[in-house]
Amino acid sequence: MANRALGWVSVLVIAFFACSRGGLAARADDGGMKRWVLVESHDDGARTLRVYDEDLSLREDPTVLSQKLVFEHRFEAGEESALAETKAAFEAAGPASAKALRLPRKGKPLWVAVKDEWTEADEDDYSAWFAKSVRTDFLRGTGLHADCADVGLTFRWVYARDHGLPIANTLSGSGKLFGNFTGSSEWDKLPTNADWRRDERFKAALRELYDETYTWSINDDQYPTLITRQYVRPGSMYMIIRSSGGHTQTISSVSDRGGVETYWGNEPAAEAIYDSSLIVEFSNRKGFQNWRHVRRTVAGGKETWKLVPGEQMPGYSREQLETGYANGTDWMNWVLARLGYHFSDEQRYSIFAKSFEQSIDFRRGITALGALYCGPSAPCATTGADYDNYSTFSRDARLKDLRDEIRAIGAKLGPRNSAVKSVRKTLEARGAVAAGSSTTYNDALASDGTIEAWSADPNVAFAARWGFTGTADANQRYAFAADAFLEALKARDGFVQSAWYQCHYWTCSGTEASVKAVETSRIDANIRAAYGELARFDADPGVDAATRASTRARYRGFGLQNFTASVCAGSGRSCTADDVSFANGAASRMNDWSANPVDDLPKRWGF
Numbered sequence: 041m042a043n044r045a046l047g048w049v050s051v052l053v054i055a056f057f058a059c060s061r062g063g064l065a066a067r068a069d070d071g072g073m074k075r076w077v078l079v080e081s082h083d084d085g086a087r088t089l090r091v092y093d094e095d096l097s098l099r100e101d102p103t104v105l106s107q108k109l110v111f112e113h114r115f116e117a118g119e120e121s122a123l124a125e126t127k128a129a130f131e132a133a134g135p136a137s138a139k140a141l142r143l144p145r146k147g148k149p150l151w152v153a154v155k156d157e158w159t160e161a162d163e164d165d166y167s168a169w170f171a172k173s174v175r176t177d178f179l180r181g182t183g184l185h186a187d188c189a190d191v192g193l194t195f196r197w198v199y200a201r202d203h204g205l206p207i208a209n210t211l212s213g214s215g216k217l218f219g220n221f222t223g224s225s226e227w228d229k230l231p232t233n234a235d236w237r238r239d240e241r242f243k244a245a246l247r248e249l250y251d252e253t254y255t256w257s258i259n260d261d262q263y264p265t266l267i268t269r270q271y272v273r274p275g276s277m278y279m280i281i282r283s284s285g286g287h288t289q290t291i292s293s294v295s296d297r298g299g300v301e302t303y304w305g306n307e308p309a310a311e312a313i314y315d316s317s318l319i320v321e322f323s324n325r326k327g328f329q330n331w332r333h334v335r336r337t338v339a340g341g342k343e344t345w346k347l348v349p350g351e352q353m354p355g356y357s358r359e360q361l362e363t364g365y366a367n368g369t370d371w372m373n374w375v376l377a378r379l380g381y382h383f384s385d386e387q388r389y390s391i392f393a394k395s396f397e398q399s400i401d402f403r404r405g406i407t408a409l410g411a412l413y414c415g416p417s418a419p420c421a422t423t424g425a426d427y428d429n430y431s432t433f434s435r436d437a438r439l440k441d442l443r444d445e446i447r448a449i450g451a452k453l454g455p456r457n458s459a460v461k462s463v464r465k466t467l468e469a470r471g472a473v474a475a476g477s478s479t480t481y482n483d484a485l486a487s488d489g490t491i492e493a494w495s496a497d498p499n500v501a502f503a504a505r506w507g508f509t510g511t512a513d514a515n516q517r518y519a520f521a522a523d524a525f526l527e528a529l530k531a532r533d534g535f536v537q538s539a540w541y542q543c544h545y546w547t548c549s550g551t552e553a554s555v556k557a558v559e560t561s562r563i564d565a566n567i568r569a570a571y572g573e574l575a576r577f578d579a580d581p582g583v584d585a586a587t588r589a590s591t592r593a594r595y596r597g598f599g600l601q602n603f604t605a606s607v608c609a610g611s612g613r614s615c616t617a618d619d620v621s622f623a624n625g626a627a628s629r630m631n632d633w634s635a636n637p638v639d640d641l642p643k644r645w646g647f
Contacts, residue, residue, distance in 0.1 A: 072096045075135035076107070076213030077127055080254070085117030086428070089127055092213035092252070093135040095143055099214065102345050103221050104146040107214050109251045110136065116422045147223030150245055153206035156336040160354055163330075166199050170275035171293065174303065179311040181541025182237045183557050189258050190250045191305030191313055192277060192288035196331060197246060198236050208334035208345055210260050211252040217345055218249055219334055250309070255279070255286035262329035263350025264358055267378035269294070271355040272328050278302060278318060279326040289319060291328075296381050299372070299391050311538055314402065317395040319438070320372060327360045328375075386459035389449045393463040393485070396442050399435070400473055400484060406430055407474075407505040408527030410498030412566045419499035430498035432505075440491050443484070474506045475591065476519030514582030521574045522591045528567050529617045530598060535560050536644050537601045539637030548638065560644075561635035568630055575627065592618055603641045620645050 076092040091111035098106035111130065115123040135141075174195055179186060186194055193209060200207035200220065208219030222245070230240040259279050265271035272294060280287040289302035292315060300318040333348045350356055364374050376383050383391075410430030414420035420427040453460050467481040483490050493507035502524040503512060512520065538558045542548050548555050577583065599614035607625070608615035620626050629646030636644075 071137060073135035073138060073141070074214075075130065075133075077130055078212060079123070079127065080256075086114055087123055088112065088114045089123060089130075090212070091130050093141050094214050095138050095141060097138075098143070099216060101146075102217055102219070103149060103223055105143055105218075105222065105224055105248070106216060107211060107252070108141055108143060110141070114423060114425070114428050116427075119423065144227075145225035147225045147228040149221045149223050150227075150242065151201060151204060151220050153220055153336065154204040156206070157348070158205055158333045162203075162205060163354075165203075166196075167273045167275045169199055170195060170290075174274075174292070176303065176313045176315055178313055181538050182243065182311065183538070183542060183555060184243055184246060185309040185311060185557060186250065186305045186313075187309040188288045188305045189253055189255045190246075190309065191303065192255075192290055193249070193253065193258055194246065195275065195290060195303075197249075201236055201239075201242060206334050206336060206345070208261075208347065209249060209253055210257050210347070212254060212257045213252075217334065217347070218252065219345060221343075221345055224248075255288050256281065258288065259286070259326065259329075261332055261347060263332055263353050263356055264326070264361060265328055265330050265355045266357040267328060267360055267364065267375055268355070269379055271330060272300070272375075272379060277329045277331070279329055280319070281326040287319065291318075294379060294381075296383075299376060299381070299383060299387070310534075312534065316398050317391050318372075319395075327364070330355065385449050385453055386457065389446060389453060389457075389459045390463060392442060392446045392449070393467070396439070396446060396485060397467065397470065397481060399439050399442065400481060403432060403435060403439070404474060404523070405527045405530065406432060406435070407498075407502060408524040409531060410505065411502035411524045412528050412563070412570055414498040416499060416501055422499075427498055432494075432496040436491060436494060436496050439484075443491060446485060474502070474520065475523035475594070476503065476512070476516040477506045477508055479507055514577070514580045515584060515587045518574075518577040518580065518583045519587055519591065521570075521577050522594075525567070525570055525574050525621065526595060526598065526617055528563070528570060529621065532560060532563050532567060533600050535563065536641070539644075540602060540641060543638050555637045558637050559635055560633075560637075564633050564635050571621070571627070571630060574621075578622075592622055595621060600645065603645065605642055605645075605647050607647065615645070 072095065074094045074096050076094065078090045078092070080088045080090065089111070090109060092107045093110050094107035096106070098104050113126065115126075179191075179194070184190075184194065197207055199205070206220055208217040208221075210216075211218050224245070227241045227244045230244055232241045233239045236242055259281055262277055262279065265276070272291065274291055274293060276291050278289040278291060278300070280289075287304065289304045291300060292303045293301045295301075298317065301315060302318050303313050303315050304319075305313060330353070332350055332353055334345050335348050337344050337346070360375070364371055364378075372388070373383065407430070410426075413426045414430060420430075450457075450460050455461075463485075464482060467485060470481040473479050473481060473484060479490060490507065495504045495507075498505075501520075503509075503516070503520045508516070508520070535558045539555060542555055542558075578588075595618035596616045598617040600616065600620070601614070603615050605615050605619075608619040608623075620629065632646035634643045634646075
């Protein structure tokens with residue numbers, strides 16, 4: 041979410057578990073308004089203060105918005121006094137007036153449900169649709185930027201919309217339901233479309249929902265289930281909830297090949313959806329869950345909507361909480377056995393090692409963007425959104441836990457075990473965790489202290505994020521800079537592709553919020569500045585031919601999506617990162633990159 045403020049004040053990991061638990065305070069005034077003040081705790085000791093104002097006269101009408109997020113700010117560890125002062129000031133000031141809050145007037149419901157409640161057949165159909173239709177590109181081109189909690193509820197909302205089913209979620213603060221029956225005069229001004237990806241009215245409602253929910257609030261909309269294939273399947277949920285944070289995962293598949301695999305979102309909120317093996321914490325006290333149904337009733341001509349109590353939902357059970365977690369680190373084996381799958385230690389070792397490898401890959405992209413937007417030459421304020429987005433405190437803690445679990449299984453199997461040898465061979469083939477580093481994927485798994493030496497702070501150099509603190513030689517400077525720059529190009533390519541999907545695969549005017557969100561002037565300016573440093577290192581005669589060749593090979597290996605040009609190497613093939621960075625004329629073309637989402641692909645890349 042963006043920084044927000046209303047009235048007199050304008051003051052808010054990448055926390056891997058960024059949607060966190062919060063304490064809630066409230067204050068009402070004599071004018072029928074109420075202020076909700078929410079403090080969320082994060083794994084790294086930071087806290088986010090969120091303030092919602094509500095018009096109580098609209099509370100009982102489920103069809104209209106009654107609250108708005110008016111302030112959001114992240115306070116780092118050590119800033120408890122500033123947090124307390126700001127929180128006290130908001131509580132003392134009380135809520136804004138209805139006039140200042142400017143809530144939209146009542147509008148048409150998002151859609152009229154064709155039935156009062158989902159049936160078990162609807163749940164079966166939803167799971168089948170999810171397995172067939174949902175992939176990591178589900179949000180591409182929609183302009184919807186979702187974090188972990190947002191991704192978890194988006195799938196369900198899209199299916200409900202397309203099938204005319206009722207749906208509702210509990211809002212933070214007031215606890216009011218937001219559902220298909222909710223409307224807004226502002227949404228009604230926006231164009232609609234049969235395709236949800238182009239339905240601006242529907243997407244505006246989702247953005248409002250994103251602002252008003254987080255992992256702890258959507259957890260209240262779910263219930264724990266039996267561990268059977270009927271209830272642990274594609275589309276069902278796995279929640280991590282603890283005092284200092286949480287994480288939302290949606291199950292993508294359950295099989296005897298990969299175990300339980302999931303989709304999830306992250307911060308900064310983006311169109312990207314990530315997939316991995318199930319992320320587990322053995323101290324967690326939530327786990328596998330499904331969505332509570334919303335039920336419509338009509339009495340005396342009045343329509344009401346309420347969530348069905350979890351205890352009344354199909355498959356409700358606390359067995360995983362009362363029995364499963366008692367198995368400690370054997371919990372996953374217990375789950376898989378309940379699902380009819382029996383994984384050997386070899387299979388678990390291989391699955392966890394794959395997740396470990398993926399986590400390092402993802403971290404490289406985040407740390408590269410940290411170098412682009414922060415870094416030692418232009419450090420980010422520790423209270424700012426960029427610091428929040430590109431730090432890796434929670435991610436690094438999770439990576440260490442995963443490493444320890446893999447090593448524990450490996451110790452049982454022994455070094456000569458085929459699975460252990462296969463993983464070692466795979467990680468050896470991956471080489472260094474970052475170009476320029478002497479630390480390999482194998483080191484990260486096998487060597488004590490390797491991950492502990494990595495910095496989670498986006499204000500240090502990219503090399504230091506990967507544990508390199510010595511004096512770099514010419515080859516290392518060049519390789520580190522080239523690696524970070526390539527990740528930045530990948531990020532820009534994602535923005536460009538999102539705009540292309542909206543404006544060329546479909547159509548757009550350029551004024552839509554979803555299109556403006558993928559305008560690239562900021563990242564373009566930062567990439568050009570980073571390119572200046574890379575060019576200086578590239579000109580250093582101390583860089584040897586082998587380092588240059590391996591760098592160019594990596595750049596040629598990343599093709600820009602959907603884009604070909606006659607000047608690119610390899611006629612008829614996709615242009616690559618090399619064509620827009622190292623190839624002849626690339627430096628001058630970089631100055632001609634268009635940041636305008638409406639422009640075509642050649643112009644976006646300066647051709």
